[in-house]
Amino acid sequence: MENKETVIRLENVSKTFVFRDKKVASFFTQLGWVFTGKNIRRIEALKNINLEVKKGEFLGIVGENGSGKSTLIHLMTGFYKPEKGGKAEISGNFIRLSLGLGFNQELTARENIYLNGSVMGLTLREINEKFDEMIAFAELEEYVDTKIKFYSRGMKARLSFAVAIHANAEILLMDEFFGGVGDEKFKVKSDKVFKESVLKGRTIVHVSHNLSTIRHYATRVILMHKGELVGMGTPDEVFEMYKNKIRVDKLNLRDYVDDDQSF
Amino acid sequence: MPISLTNLLSKYIPENNQLERIWILAKTDFKLRYYETTLGLIWAFLHPLIRMIIYWVIFSYILNQNIPNYGMYIFSGLIVWMYFQEATRKGLMILRSKRYLYENIKMNLYDGFTSSILSTVIGLAFNIFVFIAISPFFNISYSFHILWMFPLMLNLAVLVFAISLILVILNSFLKDISQVWDVFLLGMFWINPIFYAKALIFETFPSLMYINPIAGIIVNLRDALMYAKAPDMTMMAFDWLYALVLLVIGMLIFNRYFHKAMEKL
Numbered sequence: 001m002e003n004k005e006t007v008i009r010l011e012n013v014s015k016t017f018v019f020r021d022k023k024v025a026s027f028f029t030q031l032g033w034v035f036t037g038k039n040i041r042r043i044e045a046l047k048n049i050n051l052e053v054k055k056g057e058f059l060g061i062v063g064e065n066g067s068g069k070s071t072l073i074h075l076m077t078g079f080y081k082p083e084k085g086g087k088a089e090i091s092g093n094f095i096r097l098s099l100g101l102g103f104n105q106e107l108t109a110r111e112n113i114y115l116n117g118s119v120m121g122l123t124l125r126e127i128n129e130k131f132d133e134m135i136a137f138a139e140l141e142e143y144v145d146t147k148i149k150f151y152s153r154g155m156k157a158r159l160s161f162a163v164a165i166h167a168n169a170e171i172l173l174m175d176e177f178f179g180g181v182g183d184e185k186f187k188v189k190s191d192k193v194f195k196e197s198v199l200k201g202r203t204i205v206h207v208s209h210n211l212s213t214i215r216h217y218a219t220r221v222i223l224m225h226k227g228e229l230v231g232m233g234t235p236d237e238v239f240e241m242y243k244n245k246i247r248v249d250k251l252n253l254r255d256y257v258d259d260d261q262s263f
Numbered sequence: 264m265p266i267s268l269t270n271l272l273s274k275y276i277p278e279n280n281q282l283e284r285i286w287i288l289a290k291t292d293f294k295l296r297y298y299e300t301t302l303g304l305i306w307a308f309l310h311p312l313i314r315m316i317i318y319w320v321i322f323s324y325i326l327n328q329n330i331p332n333y334g335m336y337i338f339s340g341l342i343v344w345m346y347f348q349e350a351t352r353k354g355l356m357i358l359r360s361k362r363y364l365y366e367n368i369k370m371n372l373y374d375g376f377t378s379s380i381l382s383t384v385i386g387l388a389f390n391i392f393v394f395i396a397i398s399p400f401f402n403i404s405y406s407f408h409i410l411w412m413f414p415l416m417l418n419l420a421v422l423v424f425a426i427s428l429i430l431v432i433l434n435s436f437l438k439d440i441s442q443v444w445d446v447f448l449l450g451m452f453w454i455n456p457i458f459y460a461k462a463l464i465f466e467t468f469p470s471l472m473y474i475n476p477i478a479g480i481i482v483n484l485r486d487a488l489m490y491a492k493a494p495d496m497t498m499m500a501f502d503w504l505y506a507l508v509l510l511v512i513g514m515l516i517f518n519r520y521f522h523k524a525m526e527k528l
Contacts, residue, residue, distance in 0.1 A: 102363035
């Protein structure tokens with residue numbers, strides 16, 4: 001791993017969000033807050049993160065809700081900028097995949113495939129070629145021209161998976177993208193495709209509460225806790241730390257860790 | 264072939280994901296705006312038409328404007344005005360409506376604006392086409408000056424692009440901007456030569472021609488479409504200058520504050 005080139009580099013990355021609470025108060029009191037700066041809240045979402053992701057690596061990110069996982073992804077992609085003194089770089093084409101992609105509920109599956117396929121870097125020719133394959137994979141042949149607002153959750157999830165595996169990018173950043181998509185049969189199929197085509201030569205950063213995906217694929221896992229990077233290692237090492245952290249916080253660890261459904 | 268026009272175009276234009284993406288986004292925007300309704304694209308034309316009839320009735324009786332072909336006179340002004348109004352209101356929301364793009368992929372930050380403006384320009388072009396098509400019924404004869412509509416439309420699109428860049432940033436920091444812009448539009452509407460005679464408004468307030476970038480475009484487009492006249496070049500130069508200066512300012516503001524704005528949305 002040491003010799004491979006670094007594709008994502010975070011140096012001293014911190015991120016604080018500043019916003020104003022919406023409290024009930026009279027108009028003049030609220031106007032006063034604008035000038036006095038009262039009622040301002042600061043959330044330290046990330047504190048001094050240093051991290052490098054190498055080419056071809058599958059990095060899993062785990063942590064509780066609000067620990068800074070998604071913010072970390074946004075800094076990696078450059079969507080958010082780090083505070084002064086920090087540096088965030090990504091080299092290569094990337095796509096961030098999150099649940100539902102950029103699907104528009106008012107469009108049909110066909111229109112959504114063209115829209116999202118293009119967004120994911122596929123040319124129209126490539127989409128034309130892969131169109132039937134995507135629909136077949138998602139098992140939606142009968143509903144190609146149905147608006148996806150009439151789809152079930154499972155159907156939407158299958159469609160987004162089918163489009164996403166064709167994404168034209170070297171780096172995939174998945175933010176809770178896979179999580180119990182489809183029935184058992186579909187899981188087996190998508191698992192196979194995932195291993196055979198998605199992982200091939202790509203760098204993957206994967207945020208998930210579903211630890212089994214990470215356990216299966218991750219080459220390295222980091223643990224986030226209250227905006228800090230508190231642990232790094234193999235999946236088993238980090239899951240052990242995670243369990244302890246959760247135990248300390250008196251959460252029900254069984255809900256998190258023994259949830260062994262693969263995507 | 265699933266999407267015919269797109270496939271047709273792609274045969275002649277070299278493969279380019281960025282251009283294709285802008286085109287698909289624009290088409291989607293346009294489709295969602297019009298095709299959902301039963302009357303579809305007709306709405307793009309019905310809006311200015313209905314307004315024209317209302318103003319026509321009101322102003323020919325009250326103001327006694329005495330402009331020949333008054334209906335078409337109002338209609339040509341309304342096409343430009345309503346385009347400007349719709350496109351800037353839409354432009355104000357771009358960061359929100361296109362968030363999924365900015366968040367998920369590496370792309371040129373301006374692509375979201377280009378596609379949004381392209382989708383509204385399709386509606387504008389459609390209305391101008393209808394205007395030209397019905398012109399003979401109102402004794403308007405065609406001339407080569409019609410071609411001036413292209414630089415004028417482009418000028419309008421650049422202006423909208425620039426204003427959208429500025430508004431979208433302001434709006435993310437201060438949500439009141441969308442309300443302020445609506446009031447501003449209302450005011451602008453009344454100082455434009457949409458239903459007044461050009462002479463009336465500019466003789467009373469000569470400077471209006473220059474502080475208001477839409478006025479010149481309306482007057483010039485009307486000259487080209489209705490009166491077979493070349494545009495007033497001073498005014499055209501002025502309007503282009505306006506659009507380009509705003510564009511530079513808009514790009515500076517946008518580049519500087521884009522990421523901060525995204526955190527606020």
